[in-house]
Amino acid sequence: MVEQYPQVLTIAGSDSDGSAGMQADLHTFFRRKVYGASVMTACVAGNSYGIHDAVNLPSSFINSEFKALADDYQIRASKTGMLSDSELIMTVVENYTKYDFGPLVVDPVITTKHGNVLLEESAYQTLRDELIPLATVITPNFFEAQKLAEMTITTEDDTKLAAQKLQQLGAKNIVLKGRHDNAVQSEVSDYVLLESGEGFFLNDKFHQTDRVNGTGDSLSACIAAEIAKGTSVKEAINIAKTFVNEAIEAEINVGHKFGPINHWAPKE
Template sequence: MINDFPQALTIAGSENGGGAGMQADLHTLFAEHVYGTSVLTACVAGNSYGVHVIHKLPIDFINQEFKDIADDFKIKASKTGMLADANLINAVYKNYTKYDLGPLVVDPVIASNHGEMLLENSAIKTLKRKLIPIADVLTLNFYESQKLSGIQIKSDQDMKQVAEVLQELGANNIMIKGKNDNANRKVVKDYVLLKSHHDFWLSGQYYPTHHKDGTGDTLSAAITANLAKGMDVKASIIEAKSYVDDAIKHVINVGHKLGPINHYVKFQK
Protein backbone atom coordinates (compact mmCIF):
# COMPACT_ATOMS: atom_id res chain seq x y z
CA MET A 1 0.00 0.00 0.00
CA ILE A 2 1.10 3.57 -0.64
CA ASN A 3 2.59 5.31 2.40
CA ASP A 4 2.15 2.36 4.77
CA PHE A 5 5.77 2.54 6.03
CA PRO A 6 6.07 4.65 9.23
CA GLN A 7 7.15 8.20 8.37
CA ALA A 8 8.19 11.10 10.58
CA LEU A 9 9.11 14.75 10.09
CA THR A 10 11.93 16.73 11.65
CA ILE A 11 11.57 20.54 11.58
CA ALA A 12 15.03 21.70 12.48
CA GLY A 13 18.33 23.27 11.58
CA SER A 14 21.14 21.56 9.72
CA GLU A 15 24.31 20.97 11.78
CA ASN A 16 27.06 20.16 9.32
CA GLY A 17 29.16 18.28 11.87
CA GLY A 18 26.46 15.61 11.81
CA GLY A 19 26.21 15.01 15.56
CA ALA A 20 23.28 17.31 16.32
CA GLY A 21 20.40 19.07 14.59
CA MET A 22 18.62 17.60 11.61
CA GLN A 23 21.45 15.18 10.92
CA ALA A 24 21.13 13.64 14.38
CA ASP A 25 17.35 13.44 13.93
CA LEU A 26 17.66 11.60 10.62
CA HIS A 27 20.36 9.27 11.98
CA THR A 28 17.97 8.41 14.82
CA LEU A 29 14.89 7.91 12.66
CA PHE A 30 16.89 5.57 10.41
CA ALA A 31 18.15 3.60 13.41
CA GLU A 32 14.57 3.31 14.66
CA HIS A 33 13.36 1.98 11.28
CA VAL A 34 11.27 5.06 10.51
CA TYR A 35 11.46 6.98 7.22
CA GLY A 36 12.64 10.51 7.96
CA THR A 37 11.51 13.63 6.11
CA SER A 38 12.59 17.17 6.88
CA VAL A 39 11.74 20.85 6.91
CA LEU A 40 14.98 22.78 7.10
CA THR A 41 14.75 26.02 9.10
CA ALA A 42 18.37 27.13 9.38
CA CYS A 43 21.93 26.08 8.63
CA VAL A 44 24.70 25.93 11.19
CA ALA A 45 28.38 25.90 10.24
CA GLY A 46 30.33 24.23 12.99
CA ASN A 47 32.11 21.13 14.23
CA SER A 48 33.12 19.45 17.47
CA TYR A 49 34.88 22.68 18.52
CA GLY A 50 31.75 24.85 18.36
CA VAL A 51 29.15 26.73 16.30
CA HIS A 52 30.65 29.37 14.02
CA VAL A 53 27.92 30.69 11.69
CA ILE A 54 24.10 30.47 11.69
CA HIS A 55 22.08 31.18 8.54
CA LYS A 56 18.27 31.31 8.75
CA LEU A 57 16.22 30.21 5.74
CA PRO A 58 13.51 32.38 4.09
CA ILE A 59 9.96 31.87 5.35
CA ASP A 60 8.54 31.32 1.85
CA PHE A 61 11.00 28.47 1.33
CA ILE A 62 9.97 26.91 4.67
CA ASN A 63 6.30 27.24 3.72
CA GLN A 64 7.00 25.40 0.47
CA GLU A 65 8.83 22.63 2.30
CA PHE A 66 5.80 22.03 4.51
CA LYS A 67 3.44 22.00 1.54
CA ASP A 68 5.55 19.53 -0.39
CA ILE A 69 5.77 17.17 2.59
CA ALA A 70 2.03 17.34 3.25
CA ASP A 71 1.18 16.83 -0.44
CA ASP A 72 3.07 13.55 -0.72
CA PHE A 73 3.87 11.84 2.57
CA LYS A 74 1.79 10.37 5.40
CA ILE A 75 3.53 11.81 8.45
CA LYS A 76 2.70 9.91 11.64
CA ALA A 77 4.66 12.14 14.03
CA SER A 78 6.73 15.34 13.89
CA LYS A 79 9.36 17.07 15.99
CA THR A 80 10.92 20.50 16.18
CA GLY A 81 14.55 21.36 16.80
CA MET A 82 16.44 24.59 16.25
CA LEU A 83 14.07 27.38 15.16
CA ALA A 84 16.35 30.38 15.82
CA ASP A 85 13.85 33.26 16.08
CA ALA A 86 10.21 34.31 16.47
CA ASN A 87 9.56 34.52 12.72
CA LEU A 88 10.59 30.90 12.23
CA ILE A 89 8.53 29.78 15.23
CA ASN A 90 5.46 31.56 13.83
CA ALA A 91 6.01 29.94 10.43
CA VAL A 92 6.28 26.49 11.98
CA TYR A 93 3.15 27.07 14.06
CA LYS A 94 1.18 28.25 11.02
CA ASN A 95 2.17 25.28 8.90
CA TYR A 96 1.94 22.59 11.55
CA THR A 97 -1.60 23.67 12.45
CA LYS A 98 -2.50 23.85 8.74
CA TYR A 99 -1.49 20.30 7.79
CA ASP A 100 -2.02 16.85 9.33
CA LEU A 101 1.48 15.97 10.52
CA GLY A 102 0.74 13.75 13.52
CA PRO A 103 1.58 14.38 17.18
CA LEU A 104 4.28 16.98 17.80
CA VAL A 105 7.40 16.57 19.94
CA VAL A 106 8.87 19.97 20.83
CA ASP A 107 12.55 20.19 21.66
CA PRO A 108 13.12 23.88 22.55
CA VAL A 109 16.70 24.17 21.36
CA ILE A 110 17.90 27.29 23.15
CA ALA A 111 21.67 26.80 23.33
CA SER A 112 24.26 24.39 21.96
CA ASN A 113 26.29 22.07 24.17
CA HIS A 114 29.18 24.44 23.50
CA GLY A 115 27.19 27.31 25.04
CA GLU A 116 26.29 29.27 21.89
CA MET A 117 22.73 30.65 21.82
CA LEU A 118 20.63 28.99 19.10
CA LEU A 119 17.35 30.75 19.94
CA GLU A 120 17.10 34.51 20.29
CA ASN A 121 16.00 35.60 23.77
CA SER A 122 13.26 37.70 22.19
CA ALA A 123 11.76 34.50 20.71
CA ILE A 124 11.28 32.66 24.00
CA LYS A 125 7.94 34.35 24.62
CA THR A 126 6.75 33.27 21.16
CA LEU A 127 7.90 29.71 21.83
CA LYS A 128 5.88 29.63 25.06
CA ARG A 129 2.83 31.19 23.42
CA LYS A 130 2.77 29.24 20.13
CA LEU A 131 4.66 25.94 20.18
CA ILE A 132 4.46 24.71 23.76
CA PRO A 133 0.63 24.78 23.76
CA ILE A 134 0.52 22.41 20.75
CA ALA A 135 3.22 20.03 22.01
CA ASP A 136 2.14 16.46 22.60
CA VAL A 137 5.53 15.89 24.20
CA LEU A 138 7.87 18.61 25.44
CA THR A 139 11.48 17.52 26.04
CA LEU A 140 13.84 19.86 27.86
CA ASN A 141 17.28 19.77 29.36
CA PHE A 142 18.02 21.14 32.81
CA TYR A 143 18.95 24.62 31.53
CA GLU A 144 15.96 24.93 29.17
CA SER A 145 13.47 23.88 31.83
CA GLN A 146 14.70 26.62 34.18
CA LYS A 147 14.78 29.21 31.38
CA LEU A 148 11.20 28.53 30.26
CA SER A 149 9.69 28.19 33.74
CA GLY A 150 11.62 30.90 35.55
CA ILE A 151 12.24 28.46 38.41
CA GLN A 152 15.67 27.45 39.71
CA ILE A 153 15.86 23.69 40.18
CA LYS A 154 17.59 22.71 43.41
CA SER A 155 15.61 19.61 44.33
CA ASP A 156 13.40 16.87 42.92
CA GLN A 157 10.37 18.82 44.10
CA ASP A 158 11.53 21.85 42.11
CA MET A 159 11.73 19.70 38.98
CA LYS A 160 8.18 18.53 39.55
CA GLN A 161 7.03 22.13 39.98
CA VAL A 162 8.74 23.14 36.73
CA ALA A 163 6.95 20.34 34.86
CA GLU A 164 3.61 21.44 36.27
CA VAL A 165 4.24 25.04 35.20
CA LEU A 166 5.12 23.94 31.68
CA GLN A 167 2.08 21.68 31.51
CA GLU A 168 -0.07 24.65 32.47
CA LEU A 169 1.27 26.40 29.34
CA GLY A 170 -0.44 23.69 27.29
CA ALA A 171 2.07 20.89 26.66
CA ASN A 172 0.46 17.50 27.24
CA ASN A 173 3.46 15.48 28.38
CA ILE A 174 6.73 16.77 29.82
CA MET A 175 10.17 15.18 30.04
CA ILE A 176 12.90 17.08 31.88
CA LYS A 177 16.40 15.69 31.63
CA GLY A 178 18.41 15.72 34.82
CA LYS A 179 21.60 17.67 35.35
CA ASN A 180 24.62 15.85 33.95
CA ASP A 181 27.54 18.26 34.19
CA ASN A 182 29.29 16.80 37.24
CA ALA A 183 32.02 14.24 36.62
CA ASN A 184 31.50 12.87 40.14
CA ARG A 185 27.85 12.11 39.45
CA LYS A 186 26.90 8.42 39.39
CA VAL A 187 23.28 8.60 38.25
CA VAL A 188 21.26 10.99 36.08
CA LYS A 189 17.56 11.27 36.93
CA ASP A 190 15.03 12.42 34.33
CA TYR A 191 11.49 13.39 35.31
CA VAL A 192 8.36 12.67 33.28
CA LEU A 193 4.91 14.16 33.84
CA LEU A 194 2.19 12.70 31.62
CA LYS A 195 -1.06 14.28 30.47
CA SER A 196 -2.91 11.99 32.88
CA HIS A 197 -0.86 13.57 35.72
CA HIS A 198 0.86 10.24 36.27
CA ASP A 199 4.55 10.93 36.84
CA PHE A 200 7.72 8.89 37.15
CA TRP A 201 11.50 9.09 37.20
CA LEU A 202 13.89 7.50 34.74
CA SER A 203 17.35 6.89 36.19
CA GLY A 204 20.42 6.07 34.15
CA GLN A 205 24.13 5.75 34.72
CA TYR A 206 26.24 8.86 34.27
CA TYR A 207 28.93 8.36 31.62
CA PRO A 208 31.92 10.75 31.91
CA THR A 209 32.52 11.27 28.19
CA HIS A 210 32.88 14.27 25.90
CA HIS A 211 30.86 12.47 23.22
CA LYS A 212 27.42 13.84 24.09
CA ASP A 213 26.70 16.24 21.23
CA GLY A 214 23.11 15.99 20.01
CA THR A 215 21.79 14.08 23.02
CA GLY A 216 18.62 16.18 23.23
CA ASP A 217 18.00 16.03 19.49
CA THR A 218 18.40 12.27 19.54
CA LEU A 219 16.09 11.81 22.52
CA SER A 220 13.28 13.86 20.95
CA ALA A 221 13.80 12.17 17.56
CA ALA A 222 13.62 8.71 19.15
CA ILE A 223 10.38 9.63 20.92
CA THR A 224 9.02 10.89 17.58
CA ALA A 225 10.03 7.67 15.84
CA ASN A 226 8.29 5.58 18.48
CA LEU A 227 5.10 7.64 18.21
CA ALA A 228 5.23 7.22 14.41
CA LYS A 229 5.35 3.45 14.92
CA GLY A 230 2.21 3.60 17.06
CA MET A 231 3.68 3.35 20.55
CA ASP A 232 1.99 5.27 23.35
CA VAL A 233 3.71 8.28 24.91
CA LYS A 234 4.98 6.55 28.05
CA ALA A 235 6.47 3.62 26.15
CA SER A 236 7.93 5.98 23.55
CA ILE A 237 9.76 7.98 26.23
CA ILE A 238 11.07 4.93 28.09
CA GLU A 239 12.40 3.28 24.91
CA ALA A 240 13.95 6.55 23.70
CA LYS A 241 15.74 7.04 27.03
CA SER A 242 17.18 3.53 26.79
CA TYR A 243 18.39 4.14 23.23
CA VAL A 244 20.12 7.41 24.16
CA ASP A 245 21.80 5.86 27.20
CA ASP A 246 23.18 3.07 24.98
CA ALA A 247 24.31 5.61 22.38
CA ILE A 248 26.27 7.52 25.05
CA LYS A 249 27.69 4.39 26.66
CA HIS A 250 29.08 2.89 23.42
CA VAL A 251 31.33 5.73 22.27
CA ILE A 252 32.39 6.30 18.68
CA ASN A 253 35.55 8.35 18.25
CA VAL A 254 34.50 11.11 15.88
CA GLY A 255 35.72 14.71 16.23
CA HIS A 256 38.41 16.22 18.42
CA LYS A 257 36.39 17.91 21.17
CA LEU A 258 32.62 17.58 21.87
CA GLY A 259 31.88 14.55 19.71
CA PRO A 260 28.60 12.87 18.73
CA ILE A 261 26.86 10.02 20.47
CA ASN A 262 26.66 6.64 18.76
CA HIS A 263 23.44 6.61 16.74
CA TYR A 264 24.41 3.25 15.24
CA VAL A 265 24.49 1.38 18.53
CA LYS A 266 21.46 -0.74 17.59
CA PHE A 267 23.31 -2.09 14.55
CA GLN A 268 26.29 -3.10 16.68
CA LYS A 269 24.42 -5.43 19.02
Protein backbone atom coordinates (compact mmCIF):
# COMPACT_ATOMS: atom_id res chain seq x y z
CA MET A 1 0.00 0.00 0.00
CA VAL A 2 2.86 2.40 0.66
CA GLU A 3 3.62 2.81 -3.05
CA GLN A 4 0.08 3.23 -4.40
CA TYR A 5 -0.10 7.03 -4.36
CA PRO A 6 1.49 8.64 -7.47
CA GLN A 7 4.87 10.15 -6.59
CA VAL A 8 6.60 12.78 -8.71
CA LEU A 9 10.08 14.29 -8.47
CA THR A 10 11.24 17.84 -9.11
CA ILE A 11 14.97 18.32 -9.69
CA ALA A 12 15.41 22.04 -9.31
CA GLY A 13 16.57 25.01 -7.29
CA SER A 14 14.76 26.42 -4.28
CA ASP A 15 13.39 29.96 -4.74
CA SER A 16 13.04 31.65 -1.38
CA ASP A 17 10.06 33.78 -2.46
CA GLY A 18 8.06 30.70 -3.42
CA SER A 19 7.08 31.97 -6.87
CA ALA A 20 9.16 29.73 -9.11
CA GLY A 21 11.58 26.82 -9.14
CA MET A 22 11.00 23.94 -6.75
CA GLN A 23 8.28 25.78 -4.85
CA ALA A 24 6.19 26.33 -7.99
CA ASP A 25 6.64 22.67 -8.87
CA LEU A 26 5.49 21.51 -5.45
CA HIS A 27 2.49 23.87 -5.53
CA THR A 28 1.55 22.32 -8.87
CA PHE A 29 2.03 18.74 -7.66
CA PHE A 30 -0.22 19.43 -4.69
CA ARG A 31 -2.95 20.92 -6.89
CA ARG A 32 -2.77 17.98 -9.31
CA LYS A 33 -3.10 15.50 -6.42
CA VAL A 34 0.27 13.79 -6.64
CA TYR A 35 2.92 13.45 -3.95
CA GLY A 36 5.89 15.72 -4.67
CA ALA A 37 9.44 14.73 -3.76
CA SER A 38 12.43 16.94 -4.49
CA VAL A 39 16.12 16.93 -5.28
CA MET A 40 17.34 20.40 -4.46
CA THR A 41 20.19 21.51 -6.74
CA ALA A 42 20.60 25.15 -5.71
CA CYS A 43 19.25 27.81 -3.37
CA VAL A 44 18.16 31.22 -4.61
CA ALA A 45 17.69 34.28 -2.40
CA GLY A 46 15.11 36.40 -4.14
CA ASN A 47 11.83 38.25 -3.95
CA SER A 48 9.42 39.95 -6.33
CA TYR A 49 12.06 42.59 -7.15
CA GLY A 50 14.65 40.07 -8.35
CA ILE A 51 17.35 37.55 -7.46
CA HIS A 52 19.88 38.75 -4.88
CA ASP A 53 22.07 35.71 -4.29
CA ALA A 54 22.34 32.06 -5.33
CA VAL A 55 24.46 29.04 -4.50
CA ASN A 56 24.71 25.56 -6.02
CA LEU A 57 24.64 22.55 -3.73
CA PRO A 58 27.61 20.13 -3.82
CA SER A 59 27.35 17.20 -6.21
CA SER A 60 28.02 14.81 -3.30
CA PHE A 61 24.90 16.07 -1.51
CA ILE A 62 22.79 15.89 -4.67
CA ASN A 63 23.95 12.29 -5.11
CA SER A 64 22.79 11.57 -1.56
CA GLU A 65 19.37 13.09 -2.27
CA PHE A 66 18.89 10.86 -5.30
CA LYS A 67 19.98 7.74 -3.41
CA ALA A 68 17.74 8.50 -0.44
CA LEU A 69 14.70 8.75 -2.67
CA ALA A 70 15.62 5.70 -4.74
CA ASP A 71 15.96 3.62 -1.55
CA ASP A 72 12.41 4.36 -0.42
CA TYR A 73 10.08 5.94 -2.99
CA GLN A 74 8.57 4.80 -6.27
CA ILE A 75 8.91 7.89 -8.42
CA ARG A 76 6.65 7.62 -11.46
CA ALA A 77 7.76 10.77 -13.31
CA SER A 78 10.36 13.50 -12.90
CA LYS A 79 11.03 17.00 -14.12
CA THR A 80 14.04 19.30 -14.19
CA GLY A 81 14.23 23.04 -13.71
CA MET A 82 17.17 25.40 -13.99
CA LEU A 83 20.54 23.63 -13.79
CA SER A 84 23.13 26.38 -13.82
CA ASP A 85 26.43 24.72 -14.85
CA SER A 86 27.86 21.67 -16.58
CA GLU A 87 28.84 19.87 -13.37
CA LEU A 88 25.32 20.20 -12.01
CA ILE A 89 23.75 18.99 -15.26
CA MET A 90 26.05 15.97 -15.42
CA THR A 91 25.33 15.10 -11.78
CA VAL A 92 21.62 15.03 -12.61
CA VAL A 93 22.17 13.05 -15.82
CA GLU A 94 24.29 10.42 -14.05
CA ASN A 95 21.77 9.95 -11.26
CA TYR A 96 18.72 9.93 -13.50
CA THR A 97 20.27 7.21 -15.68
CA LYS A 98 21.30 5.26 -12.57
CA TYR A 99 17.87 5.16 -10.92
CA ASP A 100 14.38 4.48 -12.29
CA PHE A 101 12.50 7.71 -11.71
CA GLY A 102 10.04 7.40 -14.60
CA PRO A 103 9.61 9.56 -17.69
CA LEU A 104 11.50 12.86 -17.61
CA VAL A 105 10.07 16.28 -18.43
CA VAL A 106 12.85 18.76 -19.21
CA ASP A 107 12.23 22.48 -18.83
CA PRO A 108 15.41 23.65 -20.62
CA VAL A 109 16.01 26.86 -18.71
CA ILE A 110 18.38 28.66 -21.11
CA THR A 111 16.79 32.08 -21.62
CA THR A 112 13.95 34.04 -20.08
CA LYS A 113 10.63 34.44 -21.87
CA HIS A 114 11.99 37.82 -23.01
CA GLY A 115 15.20 36.38 -24.51
CA ASN A 116 17.75 37.10 -21.77
CA VAL A 117 20.44 34.36 -21.63
CA LEU A 118 20.71 32.47 -18.32
CA LEU A 119 23.28 29.75 -19.12
CA GLU A 120 26.92 29.98 -20.08
CA GLU A 121 27.79 28.31 -23.40
CA SER A 122 29.54 25.31 -21.83
CA ALA A 123 26.51 24.53 -19.66
CA TYR A 124 24.22 25.01 -22.65
CA GLN A 125 26.17 22.44 -24.66
CA THR A 126 26.00 19.93 -21.80
CA LEU A 127 22.26 20.47 -21.50
CA ARG A 128 21.82 20.03 -25.24
CA ASP A 129 24.06 16.98 -25.60
CA GLU A 130 23.47 15.09 -22.34
CA LEU A 131 20.14 16.00 -20.73
CA ILE A 132 17.78 16.68 -23.62
CA PRO A 133 18.22 13.20 -25.16
CA LEU A 134 16.75 11.77 -21.93
CA ALA A 135 13.55 13.82 -22.20
CA THR A 136 10.16 12.25 -22.70
CA VAL A 137 8.84 15.81 -22.98
CA ILE A 138 10.74 19.06 -23.48
CA THR A 139 9.11 22.47 -22.91
CA PRO A 140 11.30 25.27 -24.35
CA ASN A 141 10.09 28.83 -24.58
CA PHE A 142 10.22 30.62 -27.93
CA PHE A 143 13.80 31.88 -27.54
CA GLU A 144 15.09 28.57 -26.17
CA ALA A 145 13.56 26.76 -29.13
CA GLN A 146 15.32 29.11 -31.54
CA LYS A 147 18.66 28.50 -29.88
CA LEU A 148 18.26 24.74 -29.62
CA ALA A 149 17.00 24.40 -33.20
CA GLU A 150 19.65 26.88 -34.42
CA MET A 151 17.16 28.83 -36.51
CA THR A 152 14.94 31.89 -36.50
CA ILE A 153 11.24 31.26 -36.00
CA THR A 154 8.88 33.67 -37.75
CA THR A 155 6.12 31.53 -39.28
CA GLU A 156 4.03 28.49 -38.38
CA ASP A 157 6.12 26.42 -40.78
CA ASP A 158 9.27 27.60 -38.96
CA THR A 159 7.71 26.52 -35.67
CA LYS A 160 6.96 23.05 -37.01
CA LEU A 161 10.49 22.68 -38.40
CA ALA A 162 12.04 23.82 -35.12
CA ALA A 163 10.03 21.19 -33.23
CA GLN A 164 11.27 18.52 -35.64
CA LYS A 165 14.85 19.63 -35.01
CA LEU A 166 14.30 19.35 -31.27
CA GLN A 167 13.12 15.79 -31.75
CA GLN A 168 16.33 15.12 -33.66
CA LEU A 169 18.23 16.11 -30.49
CA GLY A 170 16.60 13.11 -28.79
CA ALA A 171 13.57 14.55 -27.00
CA LYS A 172 10.48 12.45 -27.76
CA ASN A 173 7.67 14.99 -27.37
CA ILE A 174 7.96 18.75 -27.87
CA VAL A 175 5.96 21.59 -26.36
CA LEU A 176 7.27 24.71 -28.11
CA LYS A 177 5.82 27.64 -26.20
CA GLY A 178 4.74 30.74 -28.10
CA ARG A 179 6.05 34.26 -27.62
CA HIS A 180 4.99 36.24 -24.55
CA ASP A 181 6.81 39.52 -25.20
CA ASN A 182 4.40 41.46 -27.41
CA ALA A 183 2.55 44.18 -25.58
CA VAL A 184 -0.34 44.14 -28.05
CA GLN A 185 -0.79 40.39 -28.57
CA SER A 186 -4.15 38.86 -27.68
CA GLU A 187 -3.33 35.16 -28.01
CA VAL A 188 -0.55 32.74 -27.12
CA SER A 189 0.00 29.84 -29.51
CA ASP A 190 2.05 26.83 -28.40
CA TYR A 191 3.02 24.05 -30.79
CA VAL A 192 3.05 20.40 -29.77
CA LEU A 193 4.87 17.67 -31.69
CA LEU A 194 4.30 14.17 -30.35
CA GLU A 195 6.54 11.14 -30.64
CA SER A 196 3.96 9.63 -33.01
CA GLY A 197 4.50 12.48 -35.47
CA GLU A 198 1.18 14.18 -34.68
CA GLY A 199 1.52 17.95 -34.42
CA PHE A 200 -0.98 20.62 -33.36
CA PHE A 201 -1.23 24.15 -32.02
CA LEU A 202 -2.71 24.99 -28.61
CA ASN A 203 -4.13 28.52 -28.56
CA ASP A 204 -5.27 30.47 -25.56
CA LYS A 205 -5.86 34.05 -24.47
CA PHE A 206 -2.80 36.18 -23.66
CA HIS A 207 -3.13 37.92 -20.29
CA GLN A 208 -1.45 41.29 -19.86
CA THR A 209 -0.03 40.86 -16.35
CA ASP A 210 3.25 40.88 -14.47
CA ARG A 211 2.01 37.97 -12.29
CA VAL A 212 3.70 35.24 -14.35
CA ASN A 213 6.59 34.00 -12.19
CA GLY A 214 6.76 30.21 -12.27
CA THR A 215 4.76 29.79 -15.48
CA GLY A 216 7.24 27.47 -17.20
CA ASP A 217 7.99 25.56 -14.00
CA SER A 218 4.30 24.93 -13.42
CA LEU A 219 3.62 23.83 -16.99
CA SER A 220 6.36 21.20 -16.92
CA ALA A 221 5.43 20.14 -13.38
CA CYS A 222 1.80 19.66 -14.39
CA ILE A 223 2.80 17.52 -17.36
CA ALA A 224 4.97 15.35 -15.09
CA ALA A 225 2.19 15.06 -12.52
CA GLU A 226 -0.33 13.89 -15.09
CA ILE A 227 2.10 11.38 -16.62
CA ALA A 228 2.66 9.96 -13.12
CA LYS A 229 -1.09 9.42 -12.82
CA GLY A 230 -1.13 7.42 -16.04
CA THR A 231 -2.44 10.16 -18.30
CA SER A 232 -1.25 10.04 -21.91
CA VAL A 233 1.43 12.55 -22.90
CA LYS A 234 -0.99 14.32 -25.26
CA GLU A 235 -3.67 14.71 -22.62
CA ALA A 236 -1.09 15.70 -19.98
CA ILE A 237 0.06 18.56 -22.21
CA ASN A 238 -3.51 19.73 -22.80
CA ILE A 239 -4.29 19.64 -19.08
CA ALA A 240 -1.10 21.57 -18.28
CA LYS A 241 -1.86 24.26 -20.84
CA THR A 242 -5.31 24.85 -19.33
CA PHE A 243 -3.98 24.68 -15.76
CA VAL A 244 -1.35 27.35 -16.33
CA ASN A 245 -3.63 29.65 -18.32
CA GLU A 246 -6.23 29.60 -15.54
CA ALA A 247 -3.49 30.23 -12.95
CA ILE A 248 -2.30 33.28 -14.89
CA GLU A 249 -5.78 34.66 -15.51
CA ALA A 250 -6.78 34.77 -11.82
CA GLU A 251 -4.11 37.11 -10.43
CA ILE A 252 -2.89 36.71 -6.87
CA ASN A 253 -1.45 39.77 -5.10
CA VAL A 254 1.80 38.59 -3.53
CA GLY A 255 4.92 40.75 -3.58
CA HIS A 256 5.39 44.29 -4.81
CA LYS A 257 6.65 43.81 -8.37
CA PHE A 258 6.77 40.61 -10.45
CA GLY A 259 4.44 38.15 -8.77
CA PRO A 260 3.59 34.44 -8.93
CA ILE A 261 0.78 32.77 -10.80
CA ASN A 262 -2.22 31.64 -8.80
CA HIS A 263 -1.95 27.86 -8.38
CA TRP A 264 -5.21 27.78 -6.42
CA ALA A 265 -7.33 29.16 -9.27
CA PRO A 266 -7.41 26.24 -11.76
CA LYS A 267 -10.32 23.83 -11.55
CA GLU A 268 -9.63 20.30 -10.40
